[in-house]
Amino acid sequence: MSNSNSQAAAGAVQDFRSKMMELVRAGDDKAALALAETSISEPGLVADVTCALAAIYYRAGGIGYAIKLLRSQVDSVSYPAEVPEILAVLYGLAGCLADAIYYAKLATTEEAANEVTPYFGPDFPKFTEILTQITAKPLLARGIAAMNMGDLEQAKFHVEQHLSVTSNDVEALDTYAQIQLLRGDTAEAIGMLRSIATLAGPSATLLSRLAHCLIKSGTAREGLACHQEAIARAPTSAAILGAAMADFRYFDGAEIKATGIAEAWAAQLAAAAPKTVRPAPKYAGASPIRICYLCSSLDTPELRAMVGAVAKAHDRSKVNVIGFGKGEADSPANYWTRGAFELWRDVSALDVTTMGALIRGEGVHVVIDADGLLAPAKSGLFQRNTAPLQINWLHLPVAGRAPGNYLACVVGREAGEGEIALASGRYCLGDPLGAAPVATPAPAVEAGTITFGTELSRAELTPRLAMVWGRILQAVPGSTLLFRDTGLFQDPPMVDEVVALFGNAGVSHRIDVVRGGSRAEFAASIDVALMPFPSADNLAFGEFLRGGAPVIALASEGVGADMGAFLAAAGLGESLVASDVAAYVAAASALAGNVAALSAMRAALPERLAAVPAFSPKGFAAMIEDAVTQALGRLQA
Known part of the structure; x- marks a missing residue:
């Protein structure tokens, strides 16, 4: 140069x-x-x-x-x-x-x-x-902390930094897969977990997580096989058994029973119980009643908003409300807790023994579990008699009963031994922000044909469900079924699979997808909503109801019992609630066959919904207060 x-x-x-x-x-x-x-x-x-x-x-x-x-x-x-x-x-x-x-x-x-x-x-x-x-894996630790706080973008960024330096760290790869799953990137999570299996071998924990991802992606049989292999490798792990139980919400009763997993899970929880259990604290009629909500694993924003709204709506002259959740109360991910709890504790890293001691130390009278099977590692908490009254509210096992001294919430019938009745279901279907339901005209009045609508995840779209919906479309000439797309149809192979599923029923040409817009807008564009079974998002279909669309529910399977109880309380049980698949098809067909009756039902829907006390957070909270007050009274008798 x-x-x-x-x-x-x-x-x-x-x-x-x-x-x-x-x-x-x-x-x-x-x-x-x-x-x-x-x-x-x-x-x-x-x-x-x-x-x-x-x-x-x-x-x-x-x-x-x-x-x-x-x-x-x-x-x-x-x-x-x-x-x-x-x-x-x-x-x-x-x-x-x-x-x-x-x-x-x-x-x-x-x-x-x-x-x-x-x-x-x-x-x-x-x-x-x-x-x-210098400490070990600080970037990974930051990623895990951000994930636990619900800040998935920051969690992903920090773990990516760690993997940039240590690309074959199995713990980091597993954490990254968890983050992808929480972000809804199920296919990417599956690929990552399979990579880990290649690097380190398929451990029970890895197989359990892979099973969940596979089931969420719609390959239920493959996922069940992974769950069974995970249990074979760790037959005494309550967390591994509990994870399988949580995924059973996507299966019908016969399939669940055939696996024997529900019995093994209950037996393992019983075996892991303390040898000597302290008696439950006595309730001496203290007022206000001190209620603690367990809510560290609520897995959707809608569910968190519902629980927060119910907790906030409690009558403070009757109850004090404590929240046991994940992360600090002032973190951005916990915005839903603002004004809902007098006291908030981060229990995400605590074991059940420590949690039990903390509940006792806070002088709690009633523990209400909103986590249930979403937190399988904490399933043994109620075996420790943490409070005078323990209630399993959400995410109950779909088969069997977990050991422990608690009341399980039931709907649609009188409470039996070890149960507590919530007359109109376990979900508050009113708007957490207090917006009133609206009446919208039936599109069929102008269109001349019936439009059914639904929203569901890939795990909820089963061959059986597709065939049942196919029967409804065949029974209603000219009808169509609209899917509200929440990401389900972004993958071209998924579209092909839906076409194949409904092609088996001969109705694939009568399926369409709606992208964008709110649930209220979607409800106004359909005549009748078809709720999936055995698993469904109750809160989504509650929004359809508030937007003016009647909902057909199968009350004999899964969370359909909650929607069925709610509709029955609104005086709509005879028209919209089915006891079996044949009645489900008949109810949808009958409503579609009488547009005048359908229009009248839609016009009366706001008034009927508002008449259900549990339609509002305040009414739902009052229902819980009455139920726990009566149960505590029985403890004093």
């Missing part, structure tokens, strides 16, 4: 460094990134630009990405002299002690310089300052 060219290159480097440092001092990383991107094509600036980009990543928390960029520098022929020490610091911050020490030793072979280190800012530490503070 000629002297003039060399001077020009040196001048370009100095100019870049001067501009970059000005932006660093100003804290303007956006402009710094733009400068680096526009300078990357200059041959003499590659090293400085790469270091500047690494510094920008570092300041944004992207330690893993920064390390990858600087590693590329070390692998080149020449690199800025400070890079080894910068890498030593970054590896230390990432918890990689061996790598940090290696680059620290390499740094001692380099001449002292201070050319690119300033890009990292004035607070960038020296290696000697962090050496004694």
Whole structure:
């Protein structure tokens, strides 16, 4: 290179460094990134630009990405002299002690310089300052903490940083799969879990998680096989057995019974119970009643909003309300708890023994479990007699009963031994924000044909359900079935599968998909909503009711009993609630065959819904207060 060219290159480097440092001092990383991107094509600036980009990543928390960029520098022929020490610091911050020490030793072979280190800012530490503070997997720990707080974007980012540095860490890969599943990226989670199985072998925990993902993706038989293999590897694990029980909501009773898992689960919980159980605290008529809601594993925003609204609606002259959940009350993920609880405890990391002691210590009179099978590792809590009255509210086992001294909520019938009745179902179907239901005209009045509608997950769309809905479409000439798309149809193979499923029933040409819009808008565009079975999102169909669409429910299976009890309380049981599949088809066909009656029902729907006390959070909370007051009274008798 000629002297003039060399001077020009040196001048370009100095100019870049001067501009970059000005932006660093100003804290303007956006402009710094733009400068680096526009300078990357200059041959003499590659090293400085790469270091500047690494510094920008570092300041944004992207330690893993920064390390990858600087590693590329070390692998080149020449690199800025400070890079080894910068890498030593970054590896230390990432918890990689061996790598940090290696680059620290390499740094001692380099001449002292201070050319690119300033890009990292004035607070960038020296290696000697962090050496004694290096901890194992700090980036992964941040990711797990963010996941537990419900901040899935931050959780994904932190775990990606860790995997950028340690790509084959099985624990991190498993955590990443959990995050993907929580984000709804089920296919990606399955791929990740299969990769882990290749790396480390299929453990019971891995197989259990893979089973859940497979069932959520619609491959129920494959998922059940994974659950059975997980149980075979860990037959005494209550968490592994409980995870299988949680997924049984997508199966019918005969399939569940054939597995024998429900009996094994109950037997294991009984075997794991304390040998000597303390008697339950006595209720001496204290007022106000102190109620504790267990709500650390509620898995949808709608469910959290419902529980929060019910807790907030309690009559504070009668009850005090405590929440046992996940994360701190002031975290963004726990916005739904605001104003709902006098006291909030983060119990996500506690075992059942510690939780039981905490409940006793808080002087709780009534524990109401909203988690149920969503928190299988905590299923043994009620065997410890934590409070005078223990109630299993949501997510009850679909087969069998867990051991313990508690009352299980039942609907649609009188309560028996060990039960407590919630007359209009276990779900508050009113708007948590208090919006009133509306009456909308039946689209069939103008269209001349009936439009059925539904919303469901991939796990809920079974061949059996498709055939039943096919029977309804065949029984109602010219009718169509609209799916409200919540992501189910974004994958082209899924569309093909739906076409095949309904093709078996000869009605695939009468299926359509609606994307976008609210549930209220969807309800106004359909004549009748068909609720899936055995599993369904009750709260979604509650929104359809509030939007003006009658809902056909099969009360003999799964959560359909809750919707059936609610509709019966609204005086709609005879028209909309079915006791078996034949009655389900007949109810949908009959309603579709009488447009005048359908229109009258839609016009009267708001008044009928409002007449159900449990339609509002206040009415639902009052129903719980009455039920627990009576149950506590029986304990005193």
